[in-house]
Amino acid sequence: MNIRTLVWLEFKQHKSQLISGLLAITLGIAVIVGIRSVSIVSEKAVAVNLDNLGANILVLPQSSNVDNYYAADIDAPTIPEEYVDRIVSSNLSGVDNLSPKLTRRTKIGNENVVLTGILPKNEITSKPMWQQSGLLGNELKANCAPTNSENQSNGYEDEKLQRKVIDSLGADECLVGYAISQKLKLKEGGSIEILGENFRVSRVINETGTVDDDRIFIHLRKAQELLKIPDQVSAIEIMGCCNAISDGLLGKLRNILPDTKITTIGQIVSTQIQTNKMMRNISLIFLIIIIFVGGISIGNFMWANVNERRKEIGMFRMIGFSKTIIYRMFLLKAFMLGILGGIIGYIFGTLAAVWLGPKLAGFSVNPLPNLIAVSLLISIGVSILGTLIPAYLAGRIEPFSNMQEE
Amino acid sequence: MIIKVKNISKSYQKTGRGVLALDDISFEINEGDFVTITGQSGSGKTTLLLSLAGLIKITGGQIHFNNFRIDNANDKYLSDFRKKYVGFVMQSFALIPYLTALENIMLPLAISKISKKEKIKKANTLIELVGLEDRIYHFPRELSAGQQQRIAIARALINEPSLILADEPTGNLDPSLSTDIMNLLKKINNEKHVTILMVTHSPVAAEYGSKKIHLHDGKIISY
Ligand SMILES: Nc1ncnc2c1ncn2[C@@H]1O[C@H](COP(=O)(O)OP(=O)(O)O)[C@@H](O)[C@H]1O
Ligand SMILES: [Mg+2]
Numbered sequence: 001m002n003i004r005t006l007v008w009l010e011f012k013q014h015k016s017q018l019i020s021g022l023l024a025i026t027l028g029i030a031v032i033v034g035i036r037s038v039s040i041v042s043e044k045a046v047a048v049n050l051d052n053l054g055a056n057i058l059v060l061p062q063s064s065n066v067d068n069y070y071a072a073d074i075d076a077p078t079i080p081e082e083y084v085d086r087i088v089s090s091n092l093s094g095v096d097n098l099s100p101k102l103t104r105r106t107k108i109g110n111e112n113v114v115l116t117g118i119l120p121k122n123e124i125t126s127k128p129m130w131q132q133s134g135l136l137g138n139e140l141k142a143n144c145a146p147t148n149s150e151n152q153s154n155g156y157e158d159e160k161l162q163r164k165v166i167d168s169l170g171a172d173e174c175l176v177g178y179a180i181s182q183k184l185k186l187k188e189g190g191s192i193e194i195l196g197e198n199f200r201v202s203r204v205i206n207e208t209g210t211v212d213d214d215r216i217f218i219h220l221r222k223a224q225e226l227l228k229i230p231d232q233v234s235a236i237e238i239m240g241c242c243n244a245i246s247d248g249l250l251g252k253l254r255n256i257l258p259d260t261k262i263t264t265i266g267q268i269v270s271t272q273i274q275t276n277k278m279m280r281n282i283s284l285i286f287l288i289i290i291i292f293v294g295g296i297s298i299g300n301f302m303w304a305n306v307n308e309r310r311k312e313i314g315m316f317r318m319i320g321f322s323k324t325i326i327y328r329m330f331l332l333k334a335f336m337l338g339i340l341g342g343i344i345g346y347i348f349g350t351l352a353a354v355w356l357g358p359k360l361a362g363f364s365v366n367p368l369p370n371l372i373a374v375s376l377l378i379s380i381g382v383s384i385l386g387t388l389i390p391a392y393l394a395g396r397i398e399p400f401s402n403m404q405e406e
Numbered sequence: 407m408i409i410k411v412k413n414i415s416k417s418y419q420k421t422g423r424g425v426l427a428l429d430d431i432s433f434e435i436n437e438g439d440f441v442t443i444t445g446q447s448g449s450g451k452t453t454l455l456l457s458l459a460g461l462i463k464i465t466g467g468q469i470h471f472n473n474f475r476i477d478n479a480n481d482k483y484l485s486d487f488r489k490k491y492v493g494f495v496m497q498s499f500a501l502i503p504y505l506t507a508l509e510n511i512m513l514p515l516a517i518s519k520i521s522k523k524e525k526i527k528k529a530n531t532l533i534e535l536v537g538l539e540d541r542i543y544h545f546p547r548e549l550s551a552g553q554q555q556r557i558a559i560a561r562a563l564i565n566e567p568s569l570i571l572a573d574e575p576t577g578n579l580d581p582s583l584s585t586d587i588m589n590l591l592k593k594i595n596n597e598k599h600v601t602i603l604m605v606t607h608s609p610v611a612a613e614y615g616s617k618k619i620h621l622h623d624g625k626i627i628s629y
Contacts, residue, residue, distance in 0.1 A: 001512040001525055006505075013504050315500045318461065319514045320489025320565075322482055400461040 003325065007332045021301030022341045025382055028290030029345025029375045030352065032283050037353035037365050039279040041211075042272060057238040058268065059083065059253065060261045064234075078102070078232035081224075083257050087238070090256050094249045097239035102223045102232065103215075108194060111183045112358050114215045115194065117223020117233075120169035171222050174199040178206060179213035179364050194218065195226040211363035291382055298337065298386030302330065306394040317399030330391035331384060338380030346375040408568065408601050409435040409458065414467030414477070415624075416453055427453040428464070429624035435603070435617070437568070440595045442615030443605045450624040451605040455571045458603065459492055460484040471569075489514065493562030493570045493600075497577035499554045501546040501561075508533060508542045511560045518565070532560040536590060552583035559590060563598070570594070572604040576611055588614050 011018075061077040084100050102117040169175065174194065176186050181204040186192060190201045199218060207213055224230050238253075253262050306313070313326060321329075350367045357365030416428040427450045435441055443451050456462045458469060460476040461484075469477040476487060494500075501510050511529040518525070533539050536556035538549075546554055555575060562570055572591070576584035588611055595602050606612050620628045 001509055001516050001522070003516050006513070006516050009504050009509070311498075311500065312502060315502070317485070318459070318488065318494055319561075320485050320487075321517055322485040325517055398461075400456045 003329060004332065007329050008336070011333055011336050017301065017305075018337070018340070021298055022337060022344070024297040025290055025294035025338075025341040025379055026345040026348065028286050028294055029342060029379055030349035031286050032290075032378070033346050033349025033368075033371050033375060034353040034356075035279050035283050035286075036371060037350060037368050038357050039276055040368065041357070041363055041365055042279075043276050056265050057250065057253070058263055058265060059236040059238065059257060060263070061234070062259045062261050064261055078229060078234050079236070079257075079260055081220075081231050081233045083260070084233075084236060086256050087236070087253065090252075092249060092252055095238055099237040099239075100220060100233040101235050101237065102220060102227065102229060103234045104223075104227050104229075106195060106227075108180075108184060108192065108216075111180065112214070112364075113180050114211060115223060115227070116215050116217050117220035117227075118169075118217050119220050169202065169217075169219055171219050172197075172199055173202040173218070175203045175205055175217040176201050177213040177215040178204060178208070180216060192216075197222075197226060214358075214364045287378070290378070291385070294341075294382045295386035298334070298383050299390060302334065302387045302390035303393070305333075306330070306390050306397075310397055313394055313397045314399050317397065323395040326395045326397075327391045330387055330394055334383040334387035334391075335380055337387075338383035339376060341383060342376035342379030343372070345379060346372050349375075407434055408437045408439075408472060410468075410470040411458070412468045412470075414457060414464045414469060416450075416457060416462065416464045416466075427624050428457065430467070431624070431626055432467075433619065433626065433629055435601060437601055438595070438599045439617055440592070440602045440615050441604070441617045441619060442612040443603065443619045443621065444607070444609075444612050445621030445627075447607075449621040451621055452573055453624075454621070455573055455603065455605060459488060459494070459571055461488075489517065489565060491568050493565065493567040495555070495558055495562050495570060495572035495575045497574040499546070499551075499558045499578075501554055501557060503546055506543045506545055507538060507549065507557050510546065510557050511564055513561060514564050528564060529560075532563055533557075535563075535594075536560045551579055552586060555579065555583075555587055556590065559587070559594070563594065563600070566598075568601060570600055570602045570604075572602065574605055574607060576606065576608060581610075584608065584611060 059079070061079050063077055081100055084098055087095060087098060100119060104115050106113060106115050174192065176184075176192070180186070181201075184192065186201050186204065188201055188204055192199050192201060194216065205212065205215075205217075218226075220233070224232065250262050250264070254260070316326060316329075317323075350371070353365045354367060357363060411431060411433050414428055414431050415426065417424040417426045429450075431454070443454065445451050453462070457464050457477075458471075460469075460479060464477050467477070468475060471487070471491065474487070476484065479487070502513060505513065508526070508529050511532055512525050515525045515528070530539070530542075533542060536559055538553055538556055538560075541549060541553060541557075546557070549557065555578075559575075570591075575591070576587050579587060591602060591604065592614055594600055604611070604615070612618060618628070619626055
């Protein structure tokens with residue numbers, strides 16, 4: 001028996017009271033952790049985008065939502081594939097390359113995947129993320145994801161082979177995003193059934209930290225056939241040259257492609273940056289809210305606890321516990337409460353993000369272990385802050401309350 | 407001489423008008439004495455015990471404990487003094503509901519530096535002394551009133567105090583249990599030479615004292 005065990009034994013007493021005292025702080029931390037877990041994916045995507053301006057014009061259906069570049073084409077309405085021909089035949093100057101895509105969410109086994117049909121060669125020339133460097137003659141100094149930049153040779157040492165594979169993506173072949181390959185335990189050369197048909201995994205794409213990790217790429221024709229959406233695409237990516245864009249290429253494209261939303265990646269990225277900023281502001285607001293509401297509710301809980309234990313505290317004082325020890329006991333209790341609130345908040349926030357992320361935002365969210373430390377720090381800090389006054393008042397309880405209140 | 411009380415008085419301020427709970431009291435107590443304090447309700451018995459423990463500030467006079475003055479000592483000193491020298495036994499037992507019998511006995515050692523093993527050993531010795539070695543893991547609610555008071559007495563003894571202050575320790579017990587508790591206190595007084603000051607309502611219990619103080623309106627009537 002020492003002070004710590006004494007506090008712990010009391011702490012375990014009223015579990016239901018503990019929960020209500022912790023509610024505000026736990027919820028607040030869950031929200032912060034949830035938002036952060038989701039927005040870090042989006043922030044990574046922004047970083048990737050800014051570094052790799054692959055296809056820099058995106059043609060989307062009029063009604064699609066462009067808040068999130070990487071998810072913009074997912075489950076969007078479609079436009080006719082014939083638009084590709086229109087662009088090509090209109091001979092607009094500044095259009096270097098085209099990549100039509102058809103994207104839908106689907107399930108393989110129990111896993112949610114994003115299935116994207118592509119035309120292989122076009123996709124590769126307009127998406128430098130996959131080719132690392134050199135393909136278009138201009139050096140791409142930046143890299144898609146941090147994981148790639150550290151070891152360029154990791155995975156595919158022979159870039160020619162890599163390119164050849166993509167170039168020759170056959171009707172029965174697929175490229176698999178990193179996260180999906182992990183979830184479905186897929187290896188290159190293995191096979192996978194997608195919408196009732198067998199495909200050979202010709203490549204696992206290096207981790208990018210974006211929704212592409214959840215994608216499976218197959219041939220566009222095959223995708224249209226399997227998804228029963230013939231002759232339609234959900235987006236057309238266009239490599240345009242910068243001067244042409246400023247010379248009004250977007251306007252010209254709009255003229256020939258009715259009912260579409262034509263936008264540059266720059267615009268989408270800046271929308272996304274704004275979204276991320278907003279997320280950060282919301283997190284900040286929640287932080288302020290939990291400091292106040294959480295602190296007050298912990299303070300309230302502690303004050304009730306002090307009052308209910310007046311005789312007990314008087315007893316402690318009587319048998320020789322000094323005021324300092326009484327303060328320490330309550331701060332220790334606040335510390336324990338903070339740890340509990342931080343851990344529960346982290347777990348709930350992470351679960352919510354991992355579970356809801358794919359449903360709402362369209363990309364998979366990974367738990368961020370770093371946030372445990374942040375959660376604990378906030379939770380313990382708020383808990384101790386809220387306990388300062390009750391602890392002080394507990395120290396002032398007269399030691400003789402046991403003898404006189406009879 | 408363990409306690410020397412010189413002309414102490416204590417007045418409580420109660421909404422404007424003061425209540426003189428102790429009125430110019432002086433007495434001395436020797437080591438090993440068993441002193442019983444009697445008097446009507448409101449005569450100042452509890453106030454006297456609290457003053458001796460330094461739990462309330464007296465308004466006049468001096469209290470010496472083994473040559474130390476405790477009437478004007480600070481909180482830290484008094485906490486230490488109570489921890490080292492004084493054990494308390496109350497009418498309401500004041501056991502901690504979420505601690506077992508053994509843990510309740512060990513409670514005062516929570517702030518002491520001795521090893522866990524030694525703490526448990528001390529508590530076990532005392533639980534045997536009060537005859538409850540088969541109730542070690544019982545919680546207070548699982549014990550009878552008499553058993554609870556025994557645990558409280560064991561707790562009062564854990565720091566090997568030289569003085570026990572008991573405020574109506576048999577007030578909540580029926581007569582036969584009261585006799586048990588009184589015999590236990592007497593045994594502790596005899597065997598451990600602990601000085602005991604006990605407030606009581608009961609004339610029977612008062613007979614156990616080797617010295618008797620009778621209070622009336624804050625004054626000592628007989629000693
Ligand atoms: N905290 C207090 N505030 C004001 N008056 C008090 C307080 N405690 C005791 N008194 C008064 O002091 C007198 C002595 O009380 P007390 O020492 O408790 O007597 P006893 O223990 O003999 O019943 C009583 O008149 C009581 O009302
Ligand atoms: Mg009394």
